[in-house]
Amino acid sequence: MSTEEDLAKIREFFKRNVIISELEEVLRFKPETLIGIDQISGDKLIENGIETIQDLANIPESSQPEIKGILPKMINKWIQIAKVLEKAVNEQIKAHKKLLMIGLDNSGKTSILSIIQDKYSIIKSLLPTKGVKRERLSFFGYPIISWDLGGQVQYREKYYFNKPEIFFTEADLIIYVVDIQDPDRFEESSQYFTQVLDVLKELGEVAPILIVLHKSDQDYRKTLEWQKQVRAVKDLFNPIVEEYNNFDVDYYDTTIFQKETIMQMFSIALKKVSETSEIIENILEDFTRTINGKAASLISLDGLIFGSYQQSKTDEMLVNNTALLLQTMSNFHNSIGLIREKSLRLDFPLNNFTIRGEKLFEYSDLQIAVYLWVLSENPELIDENLEYFKQQLLPLIHLFL
Ligand SMILES: Nc1nc2c(ncn2[C@@H]2O[C@H](COP(=O)(O)OP(=O)(O)O)[C@@H](O)[C@H]2O)c(=O)[nH]1
Ligand SMILES: [Mg+2]
Structure with a gap:
């Protein structure tokens, strides 16, 4: 039996119009029911014999199919998501790790x-x-x-x-x-x-x-x-x-x-x-490349890094250490009664980059905020793509937590 809570977590991986009543059935769904797989790609997968999410999950890491018109990186990401779903279904959502x-x-x-x-x-x-x-x-x-x-x-x-x-x-x-x-x-x-x-x-x-x-x-x-x-x-x-x-x-x-x-x-x-964190990193990489940015990190106000991607070591240090700055600022703002901002932007005009922070969710009973923290020379591209990536990240995060 699947609990309502388990189902809710799984639903987030699927497009809005997909109706799920039992956890077990999702592996038999067509690939295109997943968020991030468009109709055309979905049809191509089926033409290549990948008819269900289970088929996707069964593809061994070492022999990923080449499909014309779909980037190998995308196929790889879908396979990984299918594998996570398979595991979640089989182990009733949370794997028992020690x-x-x-x-x-x-x-x-x-x-x-x-x-x-x-x-x-x-x-x-x-x-x-x-x-x-x-x-x-x-x-x-x-x-x-x-x-x-x-x-x-x-x-x-x-x-x-x-x-x-x-x-x-x-x-x-x-x-x-x-x-x-x-x-x-x-x-x-x-x-x-x-x-x-x-x-x-x-x-x-x-x-x-x-x-x-x-x-x-x-x-x-x-x-x-x-x-x-x-x-x-x-x-x-x-x-x-x-x-x-x-x-x-x-x-x-x-x-x-x-x-x-x-x-x-x-x-x-x-x-x-965690199996999900590698996919989180893939998604962050995809996001960073799409927006032509330098680094992106999913980081909590207390310094827990759920995943990150960066082009260089310097970018990595910048993205992780400026997040600590956010923590200091946020604590101070709290102490004088200001409301915590959902979106932040720090411009470094002489160095030609901007850091954007977007609060995605909170974790634990203490409601510690987790931000998507992005370093980019083209901040205007961030807004255009943010919604899509939030949609991709959130289901994984909820499964993770
Ligand atoms: N200087 C220093 N002392 C520490 C640190 N962490 C723990 N201690 C001290 O080391 C001692 C042993 O710590 P405890 O956590 O009880 O060790 P355990 O026996 O491994 O559980 C305590 O006196 C702690 O206060 C640290 O990061 N720096
Ligand atoms: Mg002890």
Whole structure:
């Protein structure tokens, strides 16, 4: 049975006149029922044997058909949307994903979680299992489970690693936290990291891993000492990563004193676990190219980046850092009782570009605004295309949240 809420989320992918009463039936619809597929393209797809959304979803990534008159990029996007729909239907909208946060005790896990907890839920301290203290919260519906490695109690370790299936199965992402200010424990931490990779391998799990170099506080980050410690951690961890070469590992530095570093780290985490974010990025790319712009980002007032596309590294920095400016401005405006603007425009005439912000939606109980944040030399083109892209983005976002 499909709930009304599930149906509402799915309906947004389809043109207005399409009537949907059961979730399951949508995969049998013609491709042209989807927003963004016009009648002519829809007919061409059918001529090429792609008669339903299910047919679209079945196309393997590696053998995308060439169809005259349709850009390969568009076909690719439709295939991806069809795949997301298929998954949503099959898994009743929300896939069950699990994020694990692990690291030595005192590395900063509880502090990291407490930064996102007020927005999403409260940290639940789970009852200790065999002396193992665990915490859990949910982030966009994805459970995050956190627990300490190491610590004084000897049998704890045996328990994790002897019964690994209890802790490590179905992990979609591992966030491994290292205290960058505690070099005395780097070695110990790297040993646990090896054990984690060992059990993942044994269980046949291939979760991506984010190694968080935590406590990279602003002042400390500027020192040579910090650089030295980062080098030391990487020298210890990289060989381990290379040994298990099928794991995708990234490093990220964070500090609780700059909340945006935590938000950006979780942005990367979301990107890694969510199928929709790649499509969001495709749509942003399509949008940026259509308006002849430089960069576009879907970014929340508190620094969570749902997706972005940019032509260069500088554009990326500009688009993400000016969004923080928006946050400061917005907080100030709130504090003196001004209404939050839905559309904003910042002109940089000497540098010949404009930044446009358009509020698309709000998330969490705190109603944190999310903006489409666009950097362009031709701002007038933005308005002409905005509605179309909003229509394409919103269904994905609602599925995502
Ligand atoms: N300097 C600094 N200290 C931090 C940071 N994050 C956490 N801490 C401190 O590190 C200690 C351990 O943090 P906690 O979150 O309890 O670690 P956990 O054992 O991994 O959950 C606490 O005293 C925190 O205040 C950070 O970014 N910078
Ligand atoms: Mg803790």
